[in-house]
Amino acid sequence: MTAQTVQQGDLVTVIGLEVHVQLETDTKIFCGCSTEPTDEPNENVCPVCLGLPGALPVLNEGAVEAAVKIGKAIDADIPEETRFHRKNYYYPDLPKNFQITQYDEPICADGELEISVEGDRRTVAIERAHLEEDPGSLQHVGGGGGIDTAEYTLVDYNRAGTPLMEIVTAPDFRSPDEVRAFLAELEEVLEYLGVFDAERDGSLRIDANLSIIPEEEIDGDAEEIDGDALEAANRTEVKNISSHKGAQKALAYEETRQKNAIQRGRAVEQETRHWDESRGITVSMRSKEEEKDYRYFEEADLPPLQVSGWKAEIAIPELPRARRRRFQEEYGLSEEAASKLTSTKQVADFYEDVAGEFDPDLAATWVADNLLGELNYRDMEITEMEGRLEEVTRLVELVAEDEITAKNARETVLRSMLDDGASPDEIVEEEGLGKTDEDEVQQAVVEAIDENPGAVEDYESGDDGAINFLVGQVMQKTGGSADPGDVNQLLRAELEG
Numbered sequence: 001m002t003a004q005t006v007q008q009g010d011l012v013t014v015i016g017l018e019v020h021v022q023l024e025t026d027t028k029i030f031c032g033c034s035t036e037p038t039d040e041p042n043e044n045v046c047p048v049c050l051g052l053p054g055a056l057p058v059l060n061e062g063a064v065e066a067a068v069k070i071g072k073a074i075d076a077d078i079p080e081e082t083r084f085h086r087k088n089y090y091y092p093d094l095p096k097n098f099q100i101t102q103y104d105e106p107i108c109a110d111g112e113l114e115i116s117v118e119g120d121r122r123t124v125a126i127e128r129a130h131l132e133e134d135p136g137s138l139q140h141v142g143g144g145g146g147i148d149t150a151e152y153t154l155v156d157y158n159r160a161g162t163p164l165m166e167i168v169t170a171p172d173f174r175s176p177d178e179v180r181a182f183l184a185e186l187e188e189v190l191e192y193l194g195v196f197d198a199e200r201d202g203s204l205r206i207d208a209n210l211s212i213i214p215e216e217e218i219d220g221d222a223e224e225i226d227g228d229a230l231e232a233a234n235r236t237e238v239k240n241i242s243s244h245k246g247a248q249k250a251l252a253y254e255e256t257r258q259k260n261a262i263q264r265g266r267a268v269e270q271e272t273r274h275w276d277e278s279r280g281i282t283v284s285m286r287s288k289e290e291e292k293d294y295r296y297f298e299e300a301d302l303p304p305l306q307v308s309g310w311k312a313e314i315a316i317p318e319l320p321r322a323r324r325r326r327f328q329e330e331y332g333l334s335e336e337a338a339s340k341l342t343s344t345k346q347v348a349d350f351y352e353d354v355a356g357e358f359d360p361d362l363a364a365t366w367v368a369d370n371l372l373g374e375l376n377y378r379d380m381e382i383t384e385m386e387g388r389l390e391e392v393t394r395l396v397e398l399v400a401e402d403e404i405t406a407k408n409a410r411e412t413v414l415r416s417m418l419d420d421g422a423s424p425d426e427i428v429e430e431e432g433l434g435k436t437d438e439d440e441v442q443q444a445v446v447e448a449i450d451e452n453p454g455a456v457e458d459y460e461s462g463d464d465g466a467i468n469f470l471v472g473q474v475m476q477k478t479g480g481s482a483d484p485g486d487v488n489q490l491l492r493a494e495l496e497g
């Protein structure tokens with residue numbers, strides 16, 4: 001991003017993120033329990049994820065693979081060896097009274113991700129990304145469901161032990177819009193890597209630190225915030241954010257709240273606040289714990305993990321940013337079209353299939369505008385088109401070969417495919433949308449007239465019966481597939497014209 005001009009007396013917003021990503025593995029990170037969501041509480045549990053005495057953790061290979069993929073995608077340093085630590089705290093969602101996580105030797109460090117905000121490109125530094133286990137979930141019952149008012153609380157350990165990757169950025173964001181762009185890009189990358197399911201509840205959980213710093217306390221460029229200035233400012237941590245849109249709203253609210261306080265000469269308290277999505281506000285939760293409260297110590301039940309072998313073996317696919325650029329160069333697409341067409345890996349793969357068979361521009365119109373537009377209107381995802389994308393390709397073929405009009409294809413066939421589940425050929429047949437027959441009949445009409453000047457002369461001199469002879473000729477030429485009434489009209493139109 002180009003350095004923003006900061007006026008004297010301006011307040012600079014500084015935001016850093018901790019993003020918890022649920023990794024898409026079949027089983028939990030330290031036991032063989034399923035991670036499949038279920039409505040039955042405490043169904044997917046065992047002695048390990050219940051923290052029963054004597055149960056030992058065994059690290060899930062799939063979680064390490066996913067972490068290495070993420071590390072490669074964000075250009076992080078992946079060390080030869082990584083370690084696990086215990087983060088100690090007492091809370092009912094954590095049956096062992098400690099969480100197995102990583103501390104000073106995380107699996108990924110010093111990464112980055114490029115984002116684009118209104119055409120400005122910039123790079124956000126990612127300080128670290130580490131593996132850890134998810135705690136269980138609590139359900140507060142009665143008294144309005146609040147933690148402080150509930151009659152009692154139920155604990156569900158189905159989620160306990162789900163693998164998480166915690167991604168920690170530098171305080172590099174200067175606006176809620178940048179945060180939104182970063183999270184959207186990160187979600188795309190994770191989805192491309194196949195390590196993340198955005199549709200799953202709680203798959204992305206974001207904590208954001210936000211500080212407002214008077215410009216005069218910053219030495220030099222507002223882009224490079226001086227450590228002392230950041231240390232001096234009180235920051236709030238906003239929790240309970242679950243999407244890139246939510247992050248933008250929560251941080252815009254918090255930014256305004258803090259700026260208003262400062263402008264009125266009030267101190268901003270250092271605290272943790274909860275984003276209340278339904279009310280659109282942040283509310284104070286509790287004062288922030290210091291890191292030392294957790295008494296981290298090494299997890300003796302898990303040996304240090306040698307990661308170098310994995311690093312060499314694991315390959316990652318072409319990522320959204322690279323694919324967007326290639327789409328622009330290879331298919332001549334605009335940046336906007338390329339962005340839409342790379343929004344998920346499945347969309348991008350499908351576009352490339354269609355563009356490979358037909359004209360890339362026609363393919364772009366069909367995939368980006370028509371298909372995604374109609375899906376969006378129905379609140380559907382392309383993943384719900386599993387097994388039916390060939391039908392969409394067939395529809396594009398009908399348009400490319402000029403067998404139906406683009407308007408009919410879009411407005412009748414595609415919509416009816418999505419709403420009624422019929423195939424494009426069935427719909428074209430049923431609705432009589434085929435163009436070829438009409439063209440063929442017209443062609444036969446012209447031929448019949450050219451080849452029979454005598455009958456034409458008779459017709460023109462008032463012998464109306466001569467038209468029947470010409471209709472017969474056209475019927476012969478079209479193998480009897482034309483409608484005699486239509487042929488009659490077409491002939492008259494041609495002769496009168």
Ligand SMILES: [Zn+2]
Pocket residue numbers: 028031032033044045046047048049050161
């Ligand atoms: Zn288990």
